[in-house]
Amino acid sequence: MVEDTKDQAAGKHLAEGRVVTVVVAIALAVASAYLLRFVSYPIADSPEKWGQAGDYFGGILNPVVAFAALVLLVASIRLQRKELADTRAVLSQQAESASKTVRLAALSSVIESVHMEIQMHRDSMQFLVQQLAAQDQAALALDSQRRLGIQIGNGVAWEVNYANHDNAYALHDLTGQVMSREAVLRRLSLQHERMTDLMVERAGLQKQIRDMLSRGS
Known part of the structure; x- marks a missing residue:
């Protein structure tokens, strides 16, 4: 049971690391595409221009981050259900063992x-x-x-x-x-x-x- 819990925790951390890596990679790709497209333009000094840039990044990255958060939430719920099922199985085995011990006595x-x-x-x-x-x-x-x-x-x-x-x-x-x-x-x-x-x-x-x-x- 202890080994299973350790394996599940390690799997959860690995999944979280992969999701974060994907999100960071998408963010870098979006930023790289923006820079490559507008690198020849001078840096804007107008708040409206910067607002448009923020809308660009937010419009692309917000759905990605929200989807990543949903994936992590689903993975966490699945892991909790698995841990709960394992705990119930262990408790059932312990109860059966205790009952058997009492019966033998x-x-x-x-x-x-x-x-x-x-x-x-x-x-x-x-x-x-x-x-x-x-x-x-x-x-x-x-x-x-x-x-x-x-x-x-x-x-x-x-x-x-x-x-x-x-x-x-x-x-x-x-x-x-x-x-x-x-x-x-x-x-x-x-x-x-x-x-x-x-x-x-x-x-x-x-x-x-x-x-x-x-x-x-």
Whole structure:
């Protein structure tokens, strides 16, 4: 834009110089023609004669100067229109760039929010799955001990241990709320579905960013 403005200013100065040169050349030609025609005559001492000479030069040069001024005015108007169009184009590009930057920032913020929610669900699911695994392992170990205890006649004692096992390995979420095994499985299913939806949403947002960047490159 700066280079274009410099080129336009240089072109304007060149055009003005050419017009002035033409006007000066015409003035010199008119003066030369007058002198060549009347050089043999003595210099007049009458105001009327000098007035006639002024009318001669004015009658020829005034239209030339007026036409030159009109040419310069038209050239100036054209240059101003061109500069205005260039300025509008630059402002439009800047506005589009600013809008694109805001849009990219908004998309990035949404992606970050989606990513945080995905991570939250992943941590919760991992926590619940670890509890289920620990409960299953403890139940298997206790069942093996119970069967061994019944074989040696201590079945009543192992029934008491079962009750203690249920209390020791109760399931709960990240907030500490106790949950049944069925509730944990339902929550895992719902969180898995939600994570799938969030991943699809994140992929769509990332595609929008790639498309915007590819259009701008």
